[in-house]
Amino acid sequence: MEAIELDDFRAHHAGQTYWCGVWLGGCGHQLFTKLYTDRACHFAHGPDPEHTSTCARKAAGVSSADHLYIKQGLLAWMTDQDVTATATIPREADGSIGREVFFTPAGRTGLRVMLSESAGSPAPAGEDSAQLVLGPEMASDPDVLLRQGYVNRIQLIPDGTRRRIQVGTERHGGTTEWFDLHEVEFTDAGLTTPAVEEVRRLRTTRRPIGVQVPKAAPQQPRPTVRATSGEMHDFPSPDRADVMAALKQAVSDGRSRTEIRRWLNRAEEVTRGGATAEENGLIRAATDALLRLERAVGLPTPREPTFQERKALQRVQRLLGNLAEGKRLGFPIITPPQRRQLALAAEQASAWLTDAQRAQVQAWQTAPAQSAPAPRAPQPPVRPRPSRIPPVAPRSARFDAAGLADAVRDVLEHAARLGKTVAFADLCAQVKDLGELPESDQVQVLRRVTPTARPRSAKPQRPALLTALITTEAGTMHPIYRQLANHAGHHLPQQADSAWTDTVKILHDRYDNP
Template identity: 30%
Template structure:
């Protein structure tokens, strides 16, 4: 297919030239441009990803002016596979020329390279290396190549549309950005410094310096002075570090005090370690430094003690079953100790999450029991009315029927709860942690006792089997794919319910795929459930629905919102029919089929709001090779974090 986008950039002199220029968009400016370059030739340069053919200029008064290829001698339209044609398509050459001129004023001669990792378009990345101090910059002009932050010899510089998360800004203190501004038929380079909770400050190249520690702008020096600690990842070693520490001994006390005031345990601990290893406690100001070091260490001990008390209070609140207290303490624990927990702290936090999930489940049951179903009048079809037996004669009395025993509302509610728990255990026993299974069994025992005479003998036997079930020592990995010759697995000790018989199959149902989990429901239960669900989509209808959903999810990400299936149906109309749960998995799998592994799934924008079917999104994650916690509460927390990352990514897309 012929690419009809207009070409706005070219190179001068030859197809291999690296001298770029940009065509003016207005007709009045193009006349001056032609006069200025009347002796020059314009080319669809190889370094622009072009075909190497010669270009001419096209002047228009009713639309923008642009370059165009010379016509083919055969009279056919010229074919060119150049992918980037707008005003920014030559930015990598402008960056190269600006960096070369800037380095020449400092008597340095850098080397330039235009790598294409992973098949990225040429110009996505520019590598600039200086031999005199062994440092290099990798300029990311677009998001096609993700930056690498742990390479000490190569410092990333990001374009304005390349996202960076807050965690990286906090850890590195700052990142450098680059932008190019139009200036006539050229583009001028500006370097910016972005820090956490600070606006990006922009500078010309002349205001910047390339040092042994990396690229430096005036903003970097102010950030380092404000933090009053050495810059990250560039700590000196050996004799030089000792000399530097001795030269800065008067400032160490102020640095320790500033770190304590910041309230960051990690920052104080790192600074204490640096002070001890630098030998500053043996210098002329050793007494002052030692005093500040002892105060910082005492502050760290106080923080550790407060952290221990927090988890002790959380553990006690779980044992006393105080839901509001557990919720508040768990939020505080996640904020102060979210990543570096010990094994004991992890166990306490997990028990709190399981307790809150149990409380949420119980509240859902109570809400449902408090709202009895509304029954409308029974409507009979004409055929049913015709088949109705004739009325008894008026003189004959009806035969009295035995009165049914009245059932209390509490027993009926407990019986419904018991059936729900049995169904949940059949479905989830082999897929959730043993601690959650035990909690469900305890709730099952209480509901069965409250249901009283409503429990049938078969249900009583199944309850007894779950109570007598031995604890699972080690969770078995779930195998979602079955080999053609393998026999179906029978009931295990962890699954007391009876699986479906081998000979019974449903008709009209799509064959289960490898990503769909097995169920232990009987054929009658499966048929009743299938009858209440919408029909499956034809295979050729999944992709159009997925395309519509993908566009709506991207729009929601750009607007920094989330969505739901009902909202998507209102938004998309007939493009999104009511979907079977299995079709939801198929559609979302197509939506995120090309999502790169480093980015969250777009389907997270739906999963974070759909609390009624978390297993659907866990099936989707397993199919796409993503890890999602088994606990719905923990999974929801992870989805909330992924939503924030999506909002950050789509700010620039």
């Protein structure tokens, strides 16, 4: 999470406690949220001066929770397919957990997911092999591959702050093709992927050796017309151009094996009656690309995303979510700052974006932008007004709340370093577009303002909102601060001047650089 997201998380879960889960190999001691602005916010163990905690979870990687993601994800996936099931995670003799997960669906054969081998849990063979799913690093039984033709596998890949499940089918020969859960079905024979269906189809249609089949009567010759790259004659599929264009796009964009294979199969179907030289070249290029992906030729070793890539991916998800919400509310417009931020974040997180996210980014990059307002003529100085924020007409387009919040924070932190406060009218003059927002949107922006300075003392201190530095023209507490404090859980008394003054002093002390 980012710092502002952690603030929201704390506000929504105030009063709750967190503990190091023993189902992840943890110690069971209490955890606390750690807020940072220069690196990822995270959970951390509390102070342990006597060193009584020996937590093995600290040395575990992100994959140490995969058994929990698999249990949750497959149960939800079975529910979507109208299958009622239960799941258990057994504990090994040495006390460790997470090596395997058992699923017991009602009225069907159970499913066993093995993520790592143990001395007491060898991989079963025989009839149970169809109900067995192996982790990506487990060795498969050659006899099962030869007899059955495939072995199903499971892996989890990063997807933002979560882990996404993929099911793979390893064929006889060592190649494994991976699919997302929405492409997999749960049948009486276990997990069924498109690759499993293809293996079964090839095995059922294969003619046994030595069986003589009468030759079919020769078909009457039919005149054929060889098509050039500019004309088509007697080609069977009306969407031929769309299929070839989609295949070309999938290859050029470096899409997943699943998508390239799907469009390659469609291209072979629509060109069965004859193909142009250009189409043949495209089909060969797609076949080569698919082989390179399946054999991992020229591909880098799989890695985890860097911290910058994770942050960029989170920014893409947040921006797409804000834009989608604005579109739902009737504002299908993207502002120039949002367009630049989305393009930069998508470029930094390009390797980890899903196909759906790429499509959304591309759609918003070509969407109409908000027109810039005409420059206003200089206005004469206005007389001081009452402390109430004057109502203004709501804007016709969505605004960049995060960008405005950053600008407000810079102004307020500068005032804090100088030991001063900022009148709301001066703040609106320094932060462009803030004064043009209605009061409800101004409150939304100010709620996102978080300080970067932290208390110098390790002792617990009363929380202080940076927006306490916003005052009226007379230098008193602004009424908007009461709304912000109440929303953050810092309920102010009816006469709050003293509490507000103490908060301002706390902020000045934190930003004072002796």
